[in-house]
Amino acid sequence: MLRLELRPTPSRTWAWASPLLALAITVLLGVLLFSLLGKDPVKGLMVFFWEPIKSRYALGELGVKATPLLLIALGLAVCFRSNIWNIGAEGQYVIGAIFAGGVALLAGKETGRWIVVAVLLAGVVGGMLWAGIVALLRDRFNAGEILVSLMLVYVAIQVLNYMVFGPWKDPMGYNFPQTRTFEAVARIPRLMTGSRVNIGALIALAGAALLWLYLFRTRAGYALQVGGVAPAAARYAGFSSRAALWTALLLSGATAGLAGALEVAGPVGQLTPYIPVGYGFAAIIVAFVGRLHPLGMVLAAILMSMFYIGGELAQSRLGLPKSLTDVFQGLLLFSLMACDTLVNYRVRRSGALKGAR
C-alpha cells in the first residue's frame, strides 16, 4: 500500500514538474483515445504539437489564440492568488466585447485613428463593470463569487444575443444576427503582413511583465497575496481584504474585457453570437497550469492555443469533433490536480521505516 506523507515545505521541484507530468499524462491519454477511435496516434500528435508551429502563418495563428488566453489568465491569477474564485471571466470577456463593439460601431470612415484607443478602453470598462457586480454582491451581501460570476456568464451571453438580434443588427446583413463589420479605423493594427497576429499579443506580453512587477516588486502585490492566504494575519498587518477583493476582481474584469475588445476589434471585426468561445474558461486552466506565475502562464497560454488549433485541424484532417480541444483541456486540468498532490506530499510505502528519509 502506498500512502501520502505531508512534506515539511512544498516541493519547489514538483511545483514546476507537476504541470509537465500532467501534460505527459494528457498526451498519453490522447494517444490512447486516438488508438481507440482507430486513428493514427502519431498523426494525431502531429496535428496538436507540430502543425501549429511549423510555419510562420501557423505561428501567427498560435499568437492570435494565445493572446486572449494569456490576458484573461493574468487577471485570474491575481484573483486566485488572493483566494477569490472568479470563474466568470467568460462573461466579463463577452461584456468587454459588447462595449468595445458599441464604440467601434460609432466610427465612420472619417473618424480618426484615436478611436482604437476608445474601443479598447470601452472593453476594459465593460469587463470591470461586470466583475464589479460580483465584487459588490460579495462585499455588500456576502454572496459567493463562484456562483454569482458564473451566473453572470449566462446573462452576458443573453445581453450579446439581444444586441445582435435587436438594436445593433446589421440592416444590410441578410437578416443574420450580427452587427455590420467595423470600419478599418476602428480595427486594431496587425503586427506584420501575412499573419493575423496583432498588437494584442504585445499588450498581453507587456501585461505579463507588469504582473510580475506588481506581484513580486510592490507592497500592494504582496498585501494582496497575504490577504488571500491568511485574512486574519493580513488584517493584523493593516492590509484590507476588502481592498484585495475589489482590486482582484476589477483587475481580472479589466483584462478579460480588454481581451474581448481585442478579439472583436481584431480577428473577428464585428459582433456575432459566436463571440463566446470559452476563452474565459480555458484561461482558468492556463492560470493553474502556469502556476499563477507570469512566465508560466505565457507558456501555458501557448500550449492551450496549440490545443485550439489542434482541435480545428483534427476536425478537418481526421474527421474528429472540434470538442476534442475541450476534452484535452479538461483532462490537462484534471491531471494537474492529481499531480499537484506531489507538491505537498511525498508518496511512501506504508510499513517503511519511520526514520528513513
Place this chain on the structure above:
Amino acid sequence: MDAYPLLFASTLTAGTVLALAALGLLINEKSGVVNLGAEGMMLCAAIAGFATVVHTGSDTLGFLAGMAAGAVLAAAFGWLVIWLNANQYATGLALTLFGAGFSAFVGINYVQAQMPPRPRFNWLGLGDLPVIGPALMRQHPLVYFGIALTVFLIWMLYRTRVGLVLRAVGESPESAHALGYPVRRIRMIAVVAGGALCGLAGGFLSIIYTPLWVEGMVAGKGWIALALTTFGTWRPARVLLGAYLFGGVTMLQFYLQSQGSPIPSQLLTALPYLATVVVLALISRNPTWIRVNMPASLGKPFHPGS
C-alpha cells in the same frame, strides 16, 4: 384556462431536474465536500442516458446509465479531493470543463438522434380529474421520486444513526475520526451518491424533460442546483421547494415567450440566472445565519494523522 394546470405540471418536471441534482449535492455537502463538477456530471449523464435509450429503447437502462456516468465521475473527483487532498474548487471546476468537452465529443453523433415515443402517464385514472389531474397526476414517476427522496433524506439525516454520522463528518471530521468513524470512506460514499443523483438528474433532463441531445444542454442547471443547497440552507425540504420555485421561473419564462410578451426574449431567457444571483445575494446577506446552517468543514480537506 387549461394553460395553468399544464404550466404547474411542467414546473414540477423542470423543478425535479434541479431537485434531484440539488438533493444529491446536499448529501455530498453534508459530508463536508463541495463538488463544483455538478454541471459536468449532469452533461455526461445526459448524453449517457440519451444514447442508452436511443440504442436500447429502455428508459430504466437510460436512467441507470446516467447514474453510472455521474457516479464514475464523482468517484474520480472524490479520489482526488478525499484521498489526494486536491483543492475541491479547482478539481470540481476541472470536472465541469472536462464533462462539457467530453459530452460534446461523444454526443456529436446523437445530435439528430430520435427517441422512441414516450409513455403517457395517468396514475389510477386520476389524470382525468379536472385541474388537479393534469397538474399532479400525469407526471413521470421520477417527479414523485424526488418528493419521496426529500422525505427519506429528512428522516435519514435527522432521525437515523447514518445521518448523524454523516453530519458529524461534515461538521467536525476530527471528532468523527477520533470516535473511530472512517471519515474519508464516508465522504467518498456521500460524493459518489451525490454524483449518482446528479447523473439521474442529467438523465431525466435528456430522456424526459427535453427528450433530445444538444451540446451544453444542461445550460447552468448544475450551477443552479449548487446555488439551491445554499438557498435551502442545507435542508432537504427547503431545497426541494427552491427547486420547484426555480422550475417555476424557468417555465414562466417559456410561457411568457410563447405568449409573445413585449419583454425581449433574451431577457426572459436570462431570468433564471438573474433570479439565482438575486436570491443568492438575499440569502447570504446575513453571514451568521449562513455560518450556523452550513456544514462547518465544507470545502476543507481532512487528512488523518498529519
